[in-house]
Amino acid sequence: MRIVVIGGTGLIGRKLVELLQERGHDAVAASPSTGVDTVTGQGLLEALQGADVVVDVANAPSFEDGPVMEFFRTATANVVAAEKEAGVGHHVALSIVGADRMTDIGYMRAEGGAGADRARERRAVHDRARDAVLRVRRSR
Incomplete structure (x- = not known):
């Protein structure tokens, strides 16, 4: 199975690519x-x-409220549009456990917060029934 990992050279992505391979x-x-x-x-x-x-x-390259929201809105919209054009069957988005409860922090609102600010999660699964958002927490 061909799996593209967006952010695949970062801390989590690098490990995920290795594990999948x-x-x-x-x-x-x-x-x-x-x-x-x-x-x-x-x-x-x-x-x-x-x-x-x-x-x-x-x-996101920034944790400031405006830039982080714009990053997730734009990047996720671009990824979803490209997936549709390329015929990708599934989209999995990694999020953070509790992000929806930390709405006072801009990064968390963009990542998976409550209401209309759930930019990443909402765009990632909109109109795509076979997609998923995985919320993870740091292991101890």
């Missing part, structure tokens, strides 16, 4: 350092060609 999947890291920019869309469609699944573990 160890299990026999064709896992590909997609990030600015591999020529994929989810904000501008540069390289995105090419990276998703032939993919069965996209796993989005990207992290």
Whole structure:
């Protein structure tokens, strides 16, 4: 199975790509350092060609309220549009346990907070019944 990991060279993404490859999947890291920019869309469609699944573990470059919301809105919209064009069957978005309860923090509102600010999660699964948002917490 071909799996593209958005944010695949970051802390979580790098480990995920390695794990998927160890299990026999064709896992590909997609990030600015591999020529994929989810904000501008540069390289995105090419990276998703032939993919069965996209796993989005990207992290915003800023934690400030406005920029983080804009990052997740724009990047996720671009990823979802490219997935549709490339015929990707599944989208998995990684989120944070409790993000929906920390609405006073801009990053958490953008990541998975309450109401209309759930930019990443809402866009990732809109009109796509077979997609998922996984919320994880740090292990001790």
